[in-house]
Structures are given as C-alpha cells and as structure tokens.
Amino acid sequence: MNGTLAPALTNADRCDRCGAQAYVRAVLHAGGELLFCAHHGREHIPALAHLAEIHDESDRLLAVGPPSEN
Template sequence: MTTAVAPSSPLSAVDRCDRCGAQAYLRVMLPGGGELLFCAHHAREHGPKLREIATDIHDETGKLADTPATTPDSED
C-alpha cells in the first residue's frame, strides 16, 4: 500500500497567523488533518514543539530573506 501526500499550496497574504493575525509563513499539518498557520515570529517561538507533533511542515520563512527588486535611479 502506498500513500501520496498532496503538495502544500503556497501561502499568500490572505493566510494569517493563528496566534497574532500577521501574515503566515509556516503551515503545520497535524495528525487527523488539522492545520495551523504561523508568522515567522511565532514559528520560531513554537518551532521545536511543532516539529514534534506535525505530520508535515510547509516553511516559507525564507521569503523574508529575499531581497526586493530595485529600480534604477531615474536619469535627470
């Protein structure tokens, strides 16, 4: 018997942290099918315990380290 796990869909700005309401960057899948969403701050705070109980973790906190694109200075 094989079981396939559906890939997690990307998190977006409408996904909010269950602790504080900030943008979520971590999705934690729980046994039984529940899910929790966390901002980067709460993901760091609760990370060790979440890893003990999670069946899957979708982590997008790396997006916070991305450098935003810059535009060239305008020519005068």
C-alpha cells in the same frame, strides 16, 4: 500530507496567534493545520515538529525582488 504538496501561503494567510502574515504552516497528523508568522513559527514549531508536517516559507522574508502577486 498523503504525498500532496500544500499550496503556497499567500498574503491572505494569517498567523493563528497574532494575525500577522503567515509564513509557516503546520499540517497536523491528526488533521487540521496551524498557520504562524515567522516569529511565532520559531516559537511553536519545535514543540509541534513530532505532531505535524512543517512547511516553512519564512525564507521569503529575505528574498530580493519585486513583491509576489499573491
């Protein structure tokens, strides 16, 4: 991604496959991005790993504390 950080995923970001909250972003080297829920991220990211920069925030599902204000 040209050395820039992707913005954090918010509650408004939805999985391109099923519409659930997105926790994984795949920024394609050819341009564009795909968003996935944790389930579909685990399913599709292995095939996309060589085609995209992967940003996986699924560890937020295990975080303890008050909900974020995204």
